[in-house]
Amino acid sequence: MVRMRMNQAVAAALADEMREDPDVVVFGEDVAVAGGPFKTSDGLLEEFGPSRVRDTPISEMGFLGMAVGAAASGLRPVAEIMFIEFLGVALDMVVTEAGKFHFLSRGAFTCPMTVRASIGAGLGFGCQHSQTMENWMSHAPGLKMVMLSGPQSAYGLLRSAIRDPNPVVVLEPRALYGGRGQVTTGADGILPLGEARRVREGEAVTVVSAGAMVKVALAAAESSDDWSAEVIDLQTLIPWDRDGVVSAVRRTGRLVIVEESPYTSGWGTEIAAHVGARLFGELRAPVLRITCPDVPVPFGRELEQRYMPNPGYVTDQIDQLLATGRTPDPWWVGEGRRA
Amino acid sequence: MVRMRMNQAVAAALADEMREDPDVVVFGEDVAVAGGPFKTSDGLLEEFGPSRVRDTPISEMGFLGMAVGAAASGLRPVAEIMFIEFLGVALDMVVTEAGKFHFLSRGAFTCPMTVRASIGAGLGFGCQHSQTMENWMSHAPGLKMVMLSGPQSAYGLLRSAIRDPNPVVVLEPRALYGGRGQVTTGADGILPLGEARRVREGEAVTVVSAGAMVKVALAAAESSDDWSAEVIDLQTLIPWDRDGVVSAVRRTGRLVIVEESPYTSGWGTEIAAHVGARLFGELRAPVLRITCPDVPVPFGRELEQRYMPNPGYVTDQIDQLLATGRTPDPWWVGEGRRA
Amino acid sequence: MGDGQRMERRRAVANDRVARYERMVEIRAFEDRVQGLFAQGLVHGTTHTAQGQEAVAVGIAAAARPTDLVTCTYRGHGIGLALGMTPEVILGEIMGREIGCVGGIAGSMHLCDRELGLLPTFAIIGAGIPVAAGAALTAQVRGTDDAAIGVFGDGAANIGAFHEGLNLAAIWNLPVVFICENNQYGEYSRIDLTTPIEDLADRAASYGIPGIIVDGQDPDQTVEAVGAALAVARSGGGPTLLEMKTYRYAGHSRADKAEYRPEGEFERWYERDPINTFRARLESEGLLAAGAAEEIEQKVAARLEAALRAVEESPPATVDAMFGNIYASA
């Protein structure tokens, strides 16, 4: 176990995969010489050299296209998208090309590429650099998608993503890069794709979260003496752990989702709809989605914090859910705005 | 009332808006001289001339960017994206630029652009030309999105979309372009955005559908003597008619969604999650989503038909829902595949 | 049809000019037949044929190795046949049958043959360009002397992926040859309506790489040009842009009768029909004897009819195929 920041855990996972597999290459904007804008590839150029660690021009469509071609021909490219929004100029390569390459070759080609992208609010980057955008990739059979929630998760899931024979999008909450934690490296530290992880046991309610919200959900759960919450880190958003989540919710009878993204059509929507239908009649309360409001991410420290769910708010929402058996209004409705 | 095909209704709406407002301009690939690959702009070049009706090079990012700039500076551009998948090379302009322009100018600029895109399966175009991809745009505050379901809907919603001061994405099911219907043109034919439309009354269940599935839902509803279904054409997917749908479902106590897209994270997911929570305890059955399987759209007449919900399948699913009070498995689970 | 036959077909085109001629005749006949099948309503969906562009296809196939990966477009039947794919696997795909190269679940726009070096063909304009650069990256990182080839149309030279793909390949000095099949039209629009310059090869200057205009109607020249560019690529000289001037005889796709073409344009190009001129040259060089051309035509026609029968006997793609190959397993 080594104590490290999440960005260091990302770099460690990249380095370990590169050591074990000479086909792993890393590229993106300023990932080589500068070690990455968020220092997630620090040291790689020095250790692995300029053939395997490359800075690209600003051309996301171009270098993700290269990742597709490189992956199909035998490499395991890991491409970095600095901010998830930049996928808006290159989404075709991920969803329409990489995600269908195996299908379109009747299985002859695979496309084992990894697309890492930083996501999320909290650092004051404004509305074009603070979103999560996971649903750009969530309706696209053939793709996998994971979201990191801390150093161990970063190390373990990223290694699995690189090893996976399919294209995997790795969403990395930017606000967590600087957070430290103990990390088991090596084979024991690898976390499988497709499995949710229970991070806290509890009876009254199952809280499913991902990314930066895992910490928030956990803090909320720990703050209440009135009820105990099981907290689950979903880890893999696509394909998500349906059976794991359903059986957890069946136990507690209540599902709360905590998401860092607008209410309408985030990743939690699918969990809510699926579990709601599958456990109809068994649920003791409606599924509660605790999300951000349907607005662009605001700039400014206070506003940005207000925008995102925080532990106090999550606790309060769960309190109300348990007390009334109904989904409480989100905070912004109290202020006269649309739910 | 005039009888016309849906593609003619699109062209009629464009022509009527262009007659009433000299700021409306139309551009896209082969929309001018050729009248559109699907003949949705036939006759416009002749009537309005080459300044207002233009063919573009193959450069979706470029011409959607031009639409943003033109809209912000006073025109009302209508840009055609031939197949929705092509937005994958230009999504930035819609979601990240147009959708936030008003917000980012503190209301000083508006961005009244319309993006028309053909969607959907049924014509044998294969897996990169047959999807619906509505969730690329469904998590993006500031955008509106509608889906056409026939000639009147095309005429009425498109006119509203062009008049709307916000960016509106209009999804046009390609398989419906050739279908005919009576159309009320002129002011009386305009349909408001944001309102769902009840296309059939019924008691046992509320079926919410959109686009090409409205016809399918209707045919299913009409085929059963055992139960009567209310059928709703959602029309506007973002922002959707929450109150209208919720009050309809409250009446029947059951909600079935019929969607032409993969199960995971389609537009209906949001309806299911939202209504499921809001009417918890009032619903008499779980919300049933009748969708396509989570696979790329297959080529080939039979496979492609199999892929999409059809009236017989919808009837059967509703039969089972009513008989058991539980969501039946989709057809592909019967064949040993993942739900 | 087994692998052996496909490789055999590839070798023939690589080694023998008469075989190239025969393949060009096959491509022409194949495309005509496909158009006929659509006209008869026997096929679902759409198709994009390449009559007139045969010399580009055989030029690529003759110069490249099977280990040189090729990306091409939805207008890919000709290149597929040239690379060695059999008429039945392509026709089978077009007609949605199990025998098709993708099992019939993908259709005319999506061909693929791993052994012959054909990546799944691209139905999104420009997408194949950076993907070809990516295949070249593999060769560069691994230190093999393979190269990659990215084929695209004149219309594609206006999309962002073209710009980004060529720039990346240039800055990394990748072993890739970009081939622009300038057939004068993007869908229904003549190139001069969408492109402000005359020669797309000139765009190479934006990336500091050679841009060469090639007579796309002459298979000797196309083989030569592709071969030379590949040699540069293999020896570390970096990418080249080849603009092959050619002409699309048919409309853009199934439904298009190409009525927008100016009068006489087709006729002018047909005077330099790649098959006719190559036949005359081979005859004058004594490589095709009197009557040999007719024999080739008959052989090709018979081969095609056999392929069509094989396809008709093949069952439609199955529901199982639709659920297969979504995710690869480790």
Next chain:
Amino acid sequence: MGDGQRMERRRAVANDRVARYERMVEIRAFEDRVQGLFAQGLVHGTTHTAQGQEAVAVGIAAAARPTDLVTCTYRGHGIGLALGMTPEVILGEIMGREIGCVGGIAGSMHLCDRELGLLPTFAIIGAGIPVAAGAALTAQVRGTDDAAIGVFGDGAANIGAFHEGLNLAAIWNLPVVFICENNQYGEYSRIDLTTPIEDLADRAASYGIPGIIVDGQDPDQTVEAVGAALAVARSGGGPTLLEMKTYRYAGHSRADKAEYRPEGEFERWYERDPINTFRARLESEGLLAAGAAEEIEQKVAARLEAALRAVEESPPATVDAMFGNIYASA
């Protein structure tokens, strides 16, 4: 601050070279101050300053009309000030206050001023390029003689939107001037690591439009070049690409100390510092008397401190602002 003052500031730059000098001094001081505020931890988020590029900013502002719409990037403080925005509305935005030009909900990367012709600035590389072409389309369709200006960096010249935007503007002959601020770096990468050619102006040839290299350190030349290109655009002559060679004195953004720069590079550029050389010229022309430069500096400093106080007195952006202006109503 009212509209009047902003227009007045714009007119000054348009008409008077000394006022241009003063504005350049203001931009430099403003950017230095902003960096200082960040260094003190008084501001949230990130920022991208433009010290060294002042001559480009005033060149644009002096040559353009307020009805000529301008698109520019996240590195926009200098252009905003040059166009006439006041220090307080920009600083207010940077610091998230109500007084900010977007009410403080957008931050440093997102400035906007409709009356002065500044569209919301773009934080996505390349996006502003086709958007500028779109603003030019409005002028063309309406038959006004307004033009549009699209400003972007050297790094942006490698992204698809550059290629598509210039091609579209060329084929439609739109009244737009594309200005590439070549400050030698995209983030931490020198241009030669990402761009295989020396002069980005050469890329204009791909679109058949003029590509002109301009000394971006000389405000007389930048005004002249932008003015000439705008005149061409207004009179139906179509788009021009101007490459302004300049240099970014600071790091890319808040956190960057620019340690990757080769030794002596900064010093070489600083010898031709746009403010110093312009001051010397104005002095030698007798337009700036002895001591005038110091007076200007003091005036600018006082103005800036007043702006900072106004910003500090302004409340933080409100929750209401976060919910306002999502959708426009008819």
